[in-house]
Amino acid sequence: MQTTSTFESVLRGMAITVIILFFMFPIFWIFLMSFQTNETILRVPPSPFFEPTLTNYRSLISGRLEGSTATLEIAFMSNLYNSLFLSVTSVTVGLLLGVPAAYAFARLKFRGSEDIAFTLLSFRFAPPLLVLLPLTIYFQQIGLADTYGGLIWVYQLIVLPLILWIVRGYFEDIPADIEYAYRIAGHGFWATFRKIALPLAGPGIAAAGLLAFIFAWNNFIFALVLASADKQPVTVGALAFITASGINYGQIAAGIMLSIAPTFALALYAQRYLVEGLSLGAVKG
Missing domain, CATH: 1.10.3720.10 (MetI-like)
Incomplete structure (x- = not known):
């Protein structure tokens, strides 16, 4: 009986982990993207390993988005x-x-x-x-x-x-x-x-x-x-x-x-x- 209860707890924990990973992975990936440049994001194949930068957040807070050809003012x-x-x-x-x-x-x-x-x-x-x-x-x-x-x-x-x-x-x-x-x-x-x-x-x-x-x-x-x-x-x-x-x-x-x-x-x-x-x-x- 104890073995059955432990097995059910393990299965329940694995199911909850899979569900959390499934729903949270897009948010986690977007979080990683927010610390990357366009070149890093668009590389093929994609990789979770990169040198993080705060440039994207600084651009949003300052209201100046640095594009490839021009600077855009955004509030x-x-x-x-x-x-x-x-x-x-x-x-x-x-x-x-x-x-x-x-x-x-x-x-x-x-x-x-x-x-x-x-x-x-x-x-x-x-x-x-x-x-x-x-x-x-x-x-x-x-x-x-x-x-x-x-x-x-x-x-x-x-x-x-x-x-x-x-x-x-x-x-x-x-x-x-x-x-x-x-x-x-x-x-x-x-x-x-x-x-x-x-x-x-x-x-x-x-x-x-x-x-x-x-x-x-x-x-x-x-x-x-x-x-x-x-x-x-x-x-x-x-x-x-x-x-x-x-x-x-x-x-x-x-x-x-x-x-x-x-x-x-x-x-x-x-x-x-x-x-x-x-x-x-x-x-x-």
């Missing part, structure tokens, strides 16, 4: 700041609006509530191109074109339905009797929401916020159409790497590593909330 760090500001602000607004709405849909059953909730979710299904033209015209009329406020508003089409539906499920998993007992003790609706529902659904709210941040960070089409170069996030600003004079793969790799760093760090920090959130409904009796 990569400004684009990185735009991504961080737009994503954080959009998720914050989405949580402020979506969490109370999710609690209302979970606890206050009224006529048409399911239809309203599904209508909000349908915004997530709609392709962005479907709403871009009317949004562009509408924003130009009310003065929100090419503004951070307009982009944050549009980003709610991405983050708000996601937060609403995920957090609603966590609120529905919380036994309502706990809240009823707290209210019988003389506390109001909002006090119950703040002191009982919010702490219990905390892991679910954190998980929803993390997923919403990743979707907002990765958005491309809204910022491409609705914002100018000085307000575009890194997903759009990365287009400047491809020019008529050539493609510097090392600088692209360095840009990828810098652009995934915030989401990767956030995922590492919030992974315990994800685990708690996934096991939230498993302890119900």
